[in-house]
Amino acid sequence: MRHFRFQIADCRLGRFWLLAIGVCLVTSAVGLPLYRDSLANGLVVLTYEDTRLPTVAVSLVCRSGSACDPEGKAGTAAMMADLLTRGTTTMSGDSIKSIVEFLGGRFSGDADDDNCGIDVRVLSKDLGTALDLLADAVLHPAFDATEMEIARSRMIAGARRIFDNPGAEVRYEFMKLLYGNHPYGRPAGGDTISLPLIRREDLVAFHKTHFRPNNCFVVVVGDIDRKGLVAEMEKRLASWSPDTVPAITIAPLAMPDRTRVKIITRSDMNQTYVEFGHPGIRGTDPDMLATRLMSFILGGGAKSSRLGVSVREEGGLAYDVRCWFDRNRLQGGFHATVQTADPKKAIGLMLRDIKLMYDSGATRKEVELAHNYYTGSFPLTYADTYGKLTQVRTMELYGYGMDWLNTFPAKVEAITLDQINKAARDHLNPGHYWMVVLGPVTMEDLGLTDVEWIE
């Protein structure tokens, strides 16, 4: 068994090096220890001891998500993960829910494009029960027919509801255009065509292929004794065997050769929803941090970013306007969104501001502000249990290394104006957008020139 010890502390905030000398063994009020262990079967277990509350959260992450769904069966990973918590060969779904809800806990499974998994949250006195449930779910899922039909109905309702929410619908249509036949182009929760086609064998196969200890890791945050926890997990999961997990290889998305716009006219609405953008970069791209800082300056906040100032604060054209680059494993996208009664003016300002960033880049003052925001707010992002789970999960998923929480602020500070401006030149692509416009509008209302209108 390998043990790595790591100390979390933010050097800029003082009084943490007290922790460095052996305080990892004792819970401190100042900082908390993060460890990385491996079980005999290769399963990585990351523990973040946090004894201030009698609670514990466990997240089991499988590095295969909806991108691995069988062709034409979008939603398989999500349904599989959901059903892991709804019955095993030794315990019914009702019994599991009954235990968890009686304890006041939560136990759920879900998937996104890149990953799927199970989350458990209980009082720490119930950790043993939580580990029992987790191990049973991983090792002996039943994929019970009745539970499967209930899950299918719920997911179909969710897929249909996308079209009852204009924000969700415009995103759905935009993702279809952006990704085309790429697996990210299909919703992780499936759609009304794919969900009825999923069979129990698909769930069994997905679980057998992807739910392997060498393709998963566990993050535990809370009131725990790490050594005892790792030993308990070893005991419960020893029979979980590793296997070869197929890798996905997908060709990079092509940049659209010009801007293409799809209009969905809805005369019963009094506001237009807009989303546009183009292919972006991989989550592990070395430019990702500079690109995130650049997009923060451009449209990271609904009020203080360039888009926020011109569209909302000065223009009064929208409640929310923003842009961002996805952080996905295979390839993310660049997105810009707004909801407005005056789409012509709002889109015009957004296109102008993005082009200006591409042409002229950011200013030193903007970069300084972005540095301050990212470094100053970083401790806030992992102050609570959910934040710790999320940050440790991200660290492991993207291979940032065990020192990431310590070194992230310095990495941000090291990003220069030139790197940010290079990111703008390399990763923004004005005039080459996919765009979806949904609302009480026609082509003429938008005043867009040099674009291709698509169905």
Next chain:
Amino acid sequence: MKQKTHGIQLSVLGLALLAAFALTHASDLESRVHEYDLKNGLHVIVYVDSSAPVVSTSVWYKVGSYDEPLGKTGISHMLEHMTFKQTDFYKPGELDRIIDSAGGMNNGFTSTYYTAYYEDFARDRYELAMKIEASRMGTCVFDDSEFASEHQVVSEERRLHENRPTGELWELFSATAQLVNPERNPTIGWSDDVRNYTVEEVHDWYKKHYNPANAVLVICGDVRPEDAKAKAEKHFGRLKGRPVERRDCYDVEPKQNGERRITVRRRVRVPSMLIGYQVPGVRDSAWYAGEVAGGILGGGETSRLYKKLVKELGLATSVWGGSYVSRDPSLFQIGVTPKAESLMPQIERVVQAELDRAGSELASEREMQQVRNQVLAGQAFARDDMFRMAYWLASNHILYGTWRQVIEYPDHIDRVTAEQVRDYCAAYLVPDNRTTGILVSSKEAQ
């Protein structure tokens, strides 16, 4: 498949651990909370938690949509937007830059009973939050052109609600179930009201409600209580307090003597149902029985309604239920996502039959204990995040009159008997006291 019964029962050890946790939880909270008033009437609550080097600072004004006259609904929310524009400390457009530059996170929100603002910072800079909030409390500037621009932003926010069919169902359902109490009005305001505010009206609303004697300052996180007090005195102490008498609409709602129904037809693919019953609010002793009834009937996937509608009969894909936290008599609500519109009449019958059963039979001890367990576990989870902690302390102070309700709440729930739950259901969850709202697809969508 061989089925194993629950591995977890009401073990003596489990209950003992839970009781021990409840005691520890209460005394630990007591030791961490410091509460006092400044001379100008500003009520201050400090919660000390040094486990992470962060501080959440928030100010809560005792004004919300509950206080608004007809024709001016949403004006508290409009005011909330305007307070981000300009004060003697920050010029137009500066506030967010100042906070971003200090690595902070901030926002504001308006609800029925309060309007709140918060800044989360690393602990070495939380005084900046005090400075910002004191300037917001005392020196907001109401410029005509800034108002014109922000008025459009709020109109766009209002349109976001109008273009969500479930939002429309919610608004019209509330306004149908409650005829007079201001809780019937949407926090963002009705469209026509939102269109017609003037800058003078919003400024007057500010002058009336924003002052130390009508506010609560909550500081949660890695602070020393004496340091927090000194900073509070320094920044807020110079402001003059004027107590504001709050309207009380406890008795205004007429007794309901028959079912009310509302249908919303929109372009939707998934129908929705809301079923509500007029019930006591937090100032009535029956409130706690309603909380337990909500947990038993509609709390989670082991609730009676979920088991019946989703698992046993397969009529719906989701269901939830419970009472709405309110100072006045308010609503016990049940939300259902039917599998099809045609199933709605059957769902209504099944729901009422379950409520009738709850009104005639005693809940099991396991059901009662589950609610108690969930309350205690929920309290532990709620203390995890500093802003959530602030929300918890401040909202309890405003709604119940004391943050200590946080400690007392589990005891109240503990004391509720199965007979009280049964009697509550029999008295309030009856057809003549019901409002049913349904969202169905318009012809255009079919």
